[in-house]
Amino acid sequence: MSVMAPYQSEQRVRRDGFGQLLWAEWTKFRTVRGWVIGLLVAVLLIVGLGAFTGVNSQCSVADVTPQNPNPPIQACPSPPTGPGGEWVSDSFYFVRQPLAGDGSITVRLTSLTGLYSTHGGFGSPQNPTAGMTPGVQPWAKAGIIIKAGTRQGSAYAAMMVTGSHGVRMQWNFTHDVAGLAGKVSADSPRWLRLARSGDVITGYDSADGTHWTKVGTATLAGLPSTAQAGLFAASPGYSANSTSLGGASSTGGPALATGTYDRVSRLGTWPAGRWTGQAIQATRDNALPASAQGFTQAGDRFTVTGSGDIAPSTDSIDSVKHSLAGTFAGLIAVVVIGVMFITAEYRRGMIRTTLAASPRRGRVLAAKAVVLAVVVFAAGLVAAAVTIPLGEHLLRDSGNPIYPAGVLTMTRIVVGTAALLAISAVLGLAVGTVLRRSAGAVTVVIAGLVLPYLLAVTPGILPVGAEQWLVRVTPAAAFAVQQSVVQYHQVDTVYAAGTGYFPLAPWAGLAVLCAWTALALALAVFLLRRRDA
Amino acid sequence: MTDVVHAEWTKLRTLPGTGWLLLAAAALTAAVGAIAANAVTCPAGGCQLDPAKVSLTGIELGQVVVAIVAVTVVSGEYSTGMIRLTLAATPRRWRVLTAKAAVAGTVTLAAGAVAVLASVLAGSLLLARHGISPAHGYEALSLGDGPVLRAAAGSVLYLVLIALLSLGVAAVVRDSAVAIGVVLALLYLFPIISGAVTSPAWHRHLDQLSPMTAGLYIQATTNLRSLPLTPWQGLGVLAAWAAGAMLAGALLLRFRDA
Numbered sequence: 189m190s191v192m193a194p195y196q197s198e199q200r201v202r203r204d205g206f207g208q209l210l211w212a213e214w215t216k217f218r219t220v221r222g223w224v225i226g227l228l229v230a231v232l233l234i235v236g237l238g239a240f241t242g243v244n245s246q247c248s249v250a251d252v253t254p255q256n257p258n259p260p261i262q263a264c265p266s267p268p269t270g271p272g273g274e275w276v277s278d279s280f281y282f283v284r285q286p287l288a289g290d291g292s293i294t295v296r297l298t299s300l301t302g303l304y305s306t307h308g309g310f311g312s313p314q315n316p317t318a319g320m321t322p323g324v325q326p327w328a329k330a331g332i333i334i335k336a337g338t339r340q341g342s343a344y345a346a347m348m349v350t351g352s353h354g355v356r357m358q359w360n361f362t363h364d365v366a367g368l369a370g371k372v373s374a375d376s377p378r379w380l381r382l383a384r385s386g387d388v389i390t391g392y393d394s395a396d397g398t399h400w401t402k403v404g405t406a407t408l409a410g411l412p413s414t415a416q417a418g419l420f421a422a423s424p425g426y427s428a429n430s431t432s433l434g435g436a437s438s439t440g441g442p443a444l445a446t447g448t449y450d451r452v453s454r455l456g457t458w459p460a461g462r463w464t465g466q467a468i469q470a471t472r473d474n475a476l477p478a479s480a481q482g483f484t485q486a487g488d489r490f491t492v493t494g495s496g497d498i499a500p501s502t503d504s505i506d507s508v509k510h511s512l513a514g515t516f517a518g519l520i521a522v523v524v525i526g527v528m529f530i531t532a533e534y535r536r537g538m539i540r541t542t543l544a545a546s547p548r549r550g551r552v553l554a555a556k557a558v559v560l561a562v563v564v565f566a567a568g569l570v571a572a573a574v575t576i577p578l579g580e581h582l583l584r585d586s587g588n589p590i591y592p593a594g595v596l597t598m599t600r601i602v603v604g605t606a607a608l609l610a611i612s613a614v615l616g617l618a619v620g621t622v623l624r625r626s627a628g629a630v631t632v633v634i635a636g637l638v639l640p641y642l643l644a645v646t647p648g649i650l651p652v653g654a655e656q657w658l659v660r661v662t663p664a665a666a667f668a669v670q671q672s673v674v675q676y677h678q679v680d681t682v683y684a685a686g687t688g689y690f691p692l693a694p695w696a697g698l699a700v701l702c703a704w705t706a707l708a709l710a711l712a713v714f715l716l717r718r719r720d721a
Numbered sequence: 722m723t724d725v726v727h728a729e730w731t732k733l734r735t736l737p738g739t740g741w742l743l744l745a746a747a748a749l750t751a752a753v754g755a756i757a758a759n760a761v762t763c764p765a766g767g768c769q770l771d772p773a774k775v776s777l778t779g780i781e782l783g784q785v786v787v788a789i790v791a792v793t794v795v796s797g798e799y800s801t802g803m804i805r806l807t808l809a810a811t812p813r814r815w816r817v818l819t820a821k822a823a824v825a826g827t828v829t830l831a832a833g834a835v836a837v838l839a840s841v842l843a844g845s846l847l848l849a850r851h852g853i854s855p856a857h858g859y860e861a862l863s864l865g866d867g868p869v870l871r872a873a874a875g876s877v878l879y880l881v882l883i884a885l886l887s888l889g890v891a892a893v894v895r896d897s898a899v900a901i902g903v904v905l906a907l908l909y910l911f912p913i914i915s916g917a918v919t920s921p922a923w924h925r926h927l928d929q930l931s932p933m934t935a936g937l938y939i940q941a942t943t944n945l946r947s948l949p950l951t952p953w954q955g956l957g958v959l960a961a962w963a964a965g966a967m968l969a970g971a972l973l974l975r976f977r978d979a
Contacts, residue, residue, distance in 0.1 A: 241917045245920055625738075630898050
């Protein structure tokens with residue numbers, strides 16, 4: 189009688205490691221047809237809705253005049269570009285003469301006054317300031333400037349007094365350094381000096397003309413040897429932002445600033461020997477017409493009146509945000525997948541097999557989270573990397589100027605969007621583990637992510653304060669990672685989620701979502717260990 | 722038919738979650754409405770403000786809870802296999818769906834009425850405290866006022882239609898997670914895409930097609946001319962979506978194996 193050898197599996201015995209767990213979860217994911225299809229649907233929705241938005245966002249301008257009632261439609265013009273590649277507004281009144289080589293200019297300012305329009309327009313071409321209200325805007329500016337030329341967007345450095353931000357030195361649109369505080373008046377005048385030495389321009393200020401303080405040093409790369417230098421004045425438009433319901437609504441109109449100068453003195457070579465006045469502006473700038481601007485000279489005493497602003501442009505459409513509108517559709521799809529990745533196990537009773545095979549329950553959830561995050565991140569990366577250039581191309585074809593966001597920002601937005609999708613899916617997994625009910629879990633996550641965003645960006649639902657709070661503390665803060673426009677403290681405008689500005693920095697916003705996800709995961713692990721499956 | 726409705730009512734009533742969810746729907750609606758009304762700050766010159774709409778802001782959150790209840794009425798049966806028993810007991814399948822719609826619609830109507838009454842009450846008290854009162858030229862928020870009554874009753878109907886839409890979608894896709902995902906996508910994506918599209922014509926089309934945006938026009942009591950549809954037409958858009966979803970659900974239930 190022969191003895192039968194006991195059965196021995198031919199499978200090699202392998203360690204019960206985390207790798208095996210990952211492999212098991214990956215097998216589960218890729219063999220459920222619905223989830224793979226769902227992921228493809230998410231990618232297609234992101235790309236498709238981005239393309240839809242691009243095609244249907246025509247931007248066109250047409251100048252209707254009595255002579256030409258049906259003008260041809262033209263694409264919207266781009267604002268001028270500054271030395272750093274950013275969009276800028278560069279309109280002001282410039283009293284200038286060429287400065288050859290090194291030199292300096294010193295002035296004393298004794299007053300800064302202004303006029304502003306509250307109703308959006310201005311009087312008439314003959315009398316443009318009719319009906320305007322006296323008052324100086326917080327960032328109205330008058331002072332001295334050295335600029336590469338008269339082209340809008342060319343490099344410059346300037347010392348100025350402002351309406352309510354004291355003396356500032358600003359250069360190349362984005363740089364701003366504070367000098368003496370307080371308002372300028374005949375009793376408390378401000379002395380300003382700009383000195384050029386090669387490419388370096390240094391700004392000084394003084395309250396008495398004898399004791400000088402260095403405010404800042406600007407290096408203007410490639411400044412031509414003969415630059416334009418002189419006096420300038422500009423005032424950004426007046427705007428009254430409604431703090432009530434109505435979100436980002438604002439009313440206002442263009443404004444003027446007038447600076448009064450005396451003791452104008454110059455050092456160096458100034459070949460022209462006389463001053464030329466010129467309004468630097470383009471037709472669509474938010475500024476009064478050139479006829480309202482100008483200067484007067486009596487000896488070394490000047491008044492200069494100008495309108496417009498020398499600053500980064502913030503009234504731009506965030507074209508990247510428009511291209512990525514489909515992120516929300518993709519988000520809903522990946523959250524559904526994330527929730528089902530765990531609730532399907534409960535529904536089918538599979539969870540008992542899973543936990544029997546791997547009794548350390550925390551590691552099961554960790555493996556699921558890793559597999560889900562990696563898969564969704566890869567899909568999101570593909571979707572965002574395709575959508576942004578495609579959307580940009582279609583938006584350009586529809587006549588939209590494209591916001592110059594830069595390669596680093598674009599990379600951050602692509603990677604950030606993929607991370608946003610991946611972390612949201614993991615949040616779905618965690619909430620699904622806690623609730624064990626698909627419908628409830630999907631609703632909690634999507635209502636937590638999308639509803640605050642929707643309430644914050646739709647004008648007329650919530651007051652501005654509540655909007656800001658919503659996109660600061662709820663998971664919706666993570667959409668900050670898709671912001672391509674930049675907020676500048678030296679420009680007053682409506683910085684609200686509805687116009688593309690989030691209160692948190694991009695990665696800080698994503699960190700808020702990570703914190704919520706970590707919290708949900710911790711609770712999920714705790715409950716998974718405590719409860720019977 | 723009465724028996725079928727009674728059976729559905731028993732199923733819904735005896736689920737432990739139903740009562741809590743409906744209570745949550747009413748409480749969340751009233752709470753968000755109260756927060757929105759309390760957050761109103763209006764400069765002395767006055768602002769463009771629709772008191773009824775502000776008080777009923779909570780419907781935007783309350784509707785998702787109603788959607789959960791309605792989706793679960795159908796998909797819950799599929800996840801447990803109960804649907805086979807239900808259809809064996811009532812082979813005329815459209816009757817099952819009709820009974821489910823009647824039951825889900827009725828409980829939503831009840832919860833919605835409570836939610837809306839509480840919201841309007843809270844809104845009238847809080848808005849008056851923030852200077853939105855007849856003394857400052859605003860209409861008092863009262864259900865005796867025709868447009869306010871339309872907004873209040875319409876909001877209850879809105880919730881009922883959301884329940885029917887969710888029920889229809891759940892009958893089409895049968896899985897709770899996917900069904901609720903589709904419903905939330907239908908509600909939220911239209912306004913987001915409409916906000917991203919800059920072409921005014923498409924902006925208008927998308928708002929007119931959107932079940933949520935158009936449906937909530939019923940809450941407007943001021944500045945009606947600026948809306949692309951009248952309030953009742955707007956609610957009609959949502960009704961069309963709900964009818965379409967229910968029809969698709971009924972047909973698929975009829976011709977598909979459970």
